[in-house]
Amino acid sequence: MAEQALLIIYGSATGNSEHIATQLHKKIQALQPTDSTFTPAILLDGNSCVKTNLPNWSKSPTSIILITSTTGDGDSPENISRLFRTLKRKSSAVDKICGCVNFCVLALGDTNYSKFCYTGEVLDKKFKECGGTRVMPLTKADEATGLEEQVSSFEDRAYACIKAAALGQDLSDVDVPPPAPNGDTPKITNVTAPTPLPTSTSPGVILLQKLCAASSLPDPLTFDISGEEVLGGLQSSQASSVALDIQGKGEEGGSSLNGYPLSLNDSVAESGTITSTSSHTHYTRQQPYSSPITSARYLAGKENYGKGERRVIEICMELPDDFGYEYTPGDSVGILIPNSPESVNSIESRIKGESVMIEGEEFGKDGVLRERVNFNGVLRRRELIGLSEACTDPSESTCLKYLGSKSGSAIYTKFITANSLSLVHLMEFFPSLSPGLEEVLNLFTCIPPRYYSVTTSPLQNVKGVGVAFSVVDYKMEVNGDRRLGHVTGHFEEICGMYLRPDPRFARLPIALRPKLPCPSVKIFPFPSKHFKLPADPSYPIVMVGPGTGVAPFMSFINHRKFGRKVAKHETEETCEGEWRGGFELEGEELAVGTEDAQGYRSSKEIGESHLFFGCRTRKDWIFEEEIKAFEKGGELTKAHVCFSREEGEGKYVQDLMKKEENAEKIRDLIAKKNGYLYICGDAANMARDVLLCLEEIFDGCEGGGGGKKMVEKLKCRGKILLDIWS
Ligand SMILES: Cc1cc2nc3c(=O)[nH]c(=O)nc-3n(C[C@H](O)[C@H](O)[C@H](O)COP(=O)(O)O)c2cc1C
Numbered sequence: 001m002a003e004q005a006l007l008i009i010y011g012s013a014t015g016n017s018e019h020i021a022t023q024l025h026k027k028i029q030a031l032q033p034t035d036s037t038f039t040p041a042i043l044l045d046g047n048s049c050v051k052t053n054l055p056n057w058s059k060s061p062t063s064i065i066l067i068t069s070t071t072g073d074g075d076s077p078e079n080i081s082r083l084f085r086t087l088k089r090k091s092s093a094v095d096k097i098c099g100c101v102n103f104c105v106l107a108l109g110d111t112n113y114s115k116f117c118y119t120g121e122v123l124d125k126k127f128k129e130c131g132g133t134r135v136m137p138l139t140k141a142d143e144a145t146g147l148e149e150q151v152s153s154f155e156d157r158a159y160a161c162i163k164a165a166a167l168g169q170d171l172s173d174v175d176v177p178p179p180a181p182n183g184d185t186p187k188i189t190n191v192t193a194p195t196p197l198p199t200s201t202s203p204g205v206i207l208l209q210k211l212c213a214a215s216s217l218p219d220p221l222t223f224d225i226s227g228e229e230v231l232g233g234l235q236s237s238q239a240s241s242v243a244l245d246i247q248g249k250g251e252e253g254g255s256s257l258n259g260y261p262l263s264l265n266d267s268v269a270e271s272g273t274i275t276s277t278s279s280h281t282h283y284t285r286q287q288p289y290s291s292p293i294t295s296a297r298y299l300a301g302k303e304n305y306g307k308g309e310r311r312v313i314e315i316c317m318e319l320p321d322d323f324g325y326e327y328t329p330g331d332s333v334g335i336l337i338p339n340s341p342e343s344v345n346s347i348e349s350r351i352k353g354e355s356v357m358i359e360g361e362e363f364g365k366d367g368v369l370r371e372r373v374n375f376n377g378v379l380r381r382r383e384l385i386g387l388s389e390a391c392t393d394p395s396e397s398t399c400l401k402y403l404g405s406k407s408g409s410a411i412y413t414k415f416i417t418a419n420s421l422s423l424v425h426l427m428e429f430f431p432s433l434s435p436g437l438e439e440v441l442n443l444f445t446c447i448p449p450r451y452y453s454v455t456t457s458p459l460q461n462v463k464g465v466g467v468a469f470s471v472v473d474y475k476m477e478v479n480g481d482r483r484l485g486h487v488t489g490h491f492e493e494i495c496g497m498y499l500r501p502d503p504r505f506a507r508l509p510i511a512l513r514p515k516l517p518c519p520s521v522k523i524f525p526f527p528s529k530h531f532k533l534p535a536d537p538s539y540p541i542v543m544v545g546p547g548t549g550v551a552p553f554m555s556f557i558n559h560r561k562f563g564r565k566v567a568k569h570e571t572e573e574t575c576e577g578e579w580r581g582g583f584e585l586e587g588e589e590l591a592v593g594t595e596d597a598q599g600y601r602s603s604k605e606i607g608e609s610h611l612f613f614g615c616r617t618r619k620d621w622i623f624e625e626e627i628k629a630f631e632k633g634g635e636l637t638k639a640h641v642c643f644s645r646e647e648g649e650g651k652y653v654q655d656l657m658k659k660e661e662n663a664e665k666i667r668d669l670i671a672k673k674n675g676y677l678y679i680c681g682d683a684a685n686m687a688r689d690v691l692l693c694l695e696e697i698f699d700g701c702e703g704g705g706g707g708k709k710m711v712e713k714l715k716c717r718g719k720i721l722l723d724i725w726s
Pocket of ligand 1: 011012013014015016017018068069070071072073074075077108109110111113114115116117118143724725726
């Protein structure tokens with residue numbers, strides 16, 4: 001039989017899908033010397049395959065394993081957006097562009113978002129509509145409950161199914177494990193292994209024993225792990241190899257670094273969808289701009305530094321003069337932060353090996369740990385399974401396997417998730433854990449960028465871009481230790497010269513203070529497709545952004561404020577000099593449009609604007625001065641503010657929105673005057689409650705067909721826009 005192409009395509013915003021695809025690629029590569037069904041498997045991101053591979057999909061047999069997440073509010077990750085758009089546009093009857101394709105899709109998502117696994121769902125549907133053959137049903141993995149089970153189940157079945165289809169076998173005959181049940185909490189199945197190991201002195205083991213006892217679960221050391229189905233440790237797990245063994249072609253090791261994200265990223269460096277109209281340079285995740293931080297200030301909680309209480313910081317980062325960095329309000333800044341020297345130091349001596357070869361090039365341990373490995377993230381179950389092999393103390397090894405197994409799910413949540421434990425913490429609890437550098441590289445994803453909404457406007461007279469965030473600072477439940485967020489804690493430290501200036505010089509004018517080296521970070525623009533101001537400034541807007549959810553609205557209002565100045569003075573220079581919004585985005589990507597300052601130059605009146613903001617106490621009110629000044633200056637019609645821990649008109653933003661005069665205003669501005677309503681902030685609670693509140697508000701609206709339908713309609717028309725996170 002003629003060999004045919006096998007593509008493993010991913011779409012990934014923060015690295016999960018990319019990592020899963022990379023690991024699966026390695027597994028399949030390891031099989032290929034003795035399995036000639038396919039030509040060597042190709043791993044690539046969704047955008048890269050549009051020009052090179054997609055044209056063949058109607059002509060020559062191609063098998064595709066597609067792994068993609070959903071981001072934003074039901075958006076496709078940037079690196080698969082071209083494929084997404086191309087397939088979405090195709091009409092099933094005319095374009096059988098996938099006529100020779102066998103495919104299966106793994107969709108990563110989070111049920112806290114209303115469009116759960118949307119990108120995967122659409123692509124799965126479109127591949128079929130465009131003539132492709134689906135070799136197994138769409139698999140959805142939910143980040144909210146843990147991705148592992150579904151991912152593992154997909155890996156176990158995908159290659160077997162795609163291979164059987166390529167060989168023309170009847171898929172119903174394929175001997176593959178059944179799919180994992182969707183989202184079920186695993187049950188404890190085997191509690192019978194009777195030979196307890198000797199008592200351990202390992203702090204981690206003792207702690208887990210206590211946690212199990214408190215939850216009336218059997219001692220973790222009494223589990224017979226060999227009889228337990230472990231979740232798919234991509235690197236180490238037998239589960240994956242067993243799955244591929246179904247074809248009778250087992251694999252060894254999987255230690256090849258071919259799929260190491262470093263090379264992957266490099267290879268897709270040119271695949272970004274954004275180009276600048278004003279210069280040839282453009283900064284991307286692969287080619288970020290090294291930006292000096294020009295200012296930083298506490299927006300709230302300055303007095304709480306070092307005390308573990310809430311603090312919010314705004315930083316301003318300089319933009320390059322070459323105009324290769326452009327943004328508009330509603331966009332985010334992607335920030336790449338290496339692991340801190342402290343965290344690297346804390347694990348370095350425990351990681352075996354001094355260097356590693358990546359595609360023929362040698363990389364030292366310090367650099368790899370600092371720049372590449374995402375070891376500060378919350379540990380995933382497959383990582384625990386992989387790490388269990390690297391403990392010299394058998395009781396520790398058993399406990400890590402237990403944590404990564406189905407039986408250990410409840411304790412995994414209590415121990416790892418509830419305390420946000422990373423490899424750094426795990427090494428403290430499990431002193432015999434000492435993995436090799438190569439193992440660590442293979443097990444962990446590469447450091448993902450962090451995204452923060454911009455607070456400034458490109459029309460503003462600042463030579464940089466601002467972002468705001470809360471400092472993650474918490475006490476671990478498990479032992480009361482204080483922990484700082486890897487990224488936000490890093491910012492608070494490196495911006496110390498701005499945030500906590502040396503009191504000896506505090507009275508001196510800034511120009512006379514001793515010059516300290518300016519901290520810098522690597523940044524790149526991360527444009528939002530939908531969360532945009534209407535191009536026509538006369539449209540009314542309602543903004544709902546409690547806590548740091550107010551950040552993009554500062555950019556919105558600043559934009560209207562400075563846009564109005566542009567219009568008033570008609571000074572082209574002001575506008576051209578500062579404007580950084582010239583992205584070429586395709587028309588259909590834009591719900592509201594991102595046109596430049598023309599709308600403002602046409603000297604249209606600025607539409608009515610309302611901001612709903614809430615926080616715990618008046619002291620937590622961030623941007624208070626600016627918001628009041630906006631109201632005074634007329635750029636903001638009204639700020640509706642509430643404090644959940646103080647007496648007032650309401651506790652939460654939705655209490656304020658429901659007040660009769662406000663509800664009437666929202667109905668008038670959004671339903672009658674064609675305005676836009678924006679929601680930004682926490683997806684799990686706030687966004688859901690605000691949407692329910694809007695359903696109440698729009699209930700009985702003329703022609704609305706009920707509040708729920710009306711909200712759906714407005715969302716579809718891009719009149720209700722969300723920028724939410726969980
Ligand atoms: C900013 C953000 C927005 C998200 N939006 C959605 C969404 O609209 N629907 C969904 O199902 N999951 C959503 N998710 C969850 C991701 O799909 C999930 O975390 C996934 O594991 C990320 O995989 P990736 O790293 O490959 O992008 C979102 C996650 C983030 C961080």
